[in-house]
Amino acid sequence: MGSPVADLREWIALLEREGELVRVTAEVDPDLEITEITDRVVKTGGPALLFENVKGSRLPLLINQFGTERRMCLAFGVERLDDVAAKLEEVLELSPPQGLVEKVRKLGTLKSIADSAPKSVSKGPCQEVVLEGDAVDLDALPIMRCWPLDPAPFITLPAVITQDRETGVRNVGMYRMQKVDRRSTFMHWQIHKDGRADLLAAPDGRIPVAVALGLDPVTAYAASAPLPKHVGELMVAGFLKGSAVQLVRCKTVDLEVPASAEIVLEGWVDAGDTAMEGPFGDHTGYYTPPEEFPLFRISAITMRRDAIYPSIVVGKPPAEDEWLAKATERIFLPAIRMSVPEIVDYDLPTAGAFHNCVIVSIRKRFPGHARKVMHAVWGLGLLSLAKAVVVVDADVDVHDYEDVFFRVCANVDPKRDVVLADGPLDQLDHASVLPSFGGKIGFDATAKGPDEGAREWPPEIEMTDDVKARVDARWRELGLPEHDDRRAVQNGRRVAAGRWRARRVPR
Ligand SMILES: Cc1cc2nc3c(=O)[nH]c(=O)nc-3n(C[C@H](O)[C@H](O)[C@H](O)COP(=O)(O)O)c2cc1C
């Protein structure tokens, strides 16, 4: 396992070979028009698009590279995204090896971790062209204005690189950047994010920043992954790719960037240099209102001679970022199980903009166990921003929303089984009374015993196995149509999400 591609070009070539990419040669407008075209393609599960003739720019624009489960698996070089999780699980499993075979296997794992650290190299294609001073001009890039109320174009798929001044740990995050003029953008570092923390920790309130555009898909994904602050995204990218990310030193700031990037923006962010950013048509499905954010002043643009510009449109779910989020959901399950081992599986519904709602199944062992897990979720990394947590028993498939809804309706006594709490919320949430802080709700939809104040819990209806087998055998004879899964039809589009399930827990 390991990513089959080293950079964006190899990725585009792979997508093309796999019939997963369409080149569009007709001229298209980066002002709203690309959004409308892409949104239709994304919502029908269509291919990645390489717009070769974008109005006002020489650079081609790649979009919808992540838009389906299949492309996401192609990027990671796996059959199912759970295979990526399995690789991580091996690393997270800290138990000492037992026999010789296991020792050798663990040594291999340790070696692959050691080989994952990014490596410095002296030259990289991302610096074939170097533009400094007056030559810096964002107008050359085909930056999209995505939605009608957006006041300006936004760079939407960047890997923003900073460094923690105290620990030296490099951070890479994906944060939208509203274009301000030829040489500046905003930096949308939300309050809970590592990039913001790096800025706040700078003694003089000013930090160098590098932005890599056009990376191999695994490294680009890693920028969006909610890793703990001390864990380097490029290390994880190297581990998932199976080869180290190569870095070159920037021309005008003291940072390193992936050598294979298509385009790099170098510059500075000063905590005192702020203005009102937005509005922006966001992945919540609404416009986030204008808010004060720092500006990014660009000191250099470096790029490949024939650079390709990457983009993504977020908006009302489902959008292209659905699959970046689903990858995170699957990949982080082993890490979540490290701290909360009673969790069997979890699901972040796309309609909940990924963190508004968490469905989690648990092996329940003691009174109040579901509540313990709710509070654990509200204490875990960016899951702490979850508004609603629904807890079901181990035998419920969390990806089967019809079944989950059934359990909530059937098993919840609203007085006994609903938990109201409050805590930090996503900065993008518009429903809370205060920004970034507000109410949370937990539903305990597990079976409850007398130790939790329930009457005797009734048995669930299940047909006996012998009768099921008999009817299976007789089905043809009855002259009735074949039926696979009644629920699959009812769930409509969400059938696709069903294929993401980790492992079915035997009933
Ligand atoms: C397409 C896309 C756009 C995003 N835009 C932003 C953004 O503008 N601001 C932000 O704080 N997070 C944004 N995120 C989420 C962050 O990338 C994510 O929380 C990541 O973990 C941040 O990295 P960090 O944990 O190192 O700060 C975006 C994610 C995606 C997939």
Ligand SMILES: [Mn+2]
């Ligand atoms: Mn980080």
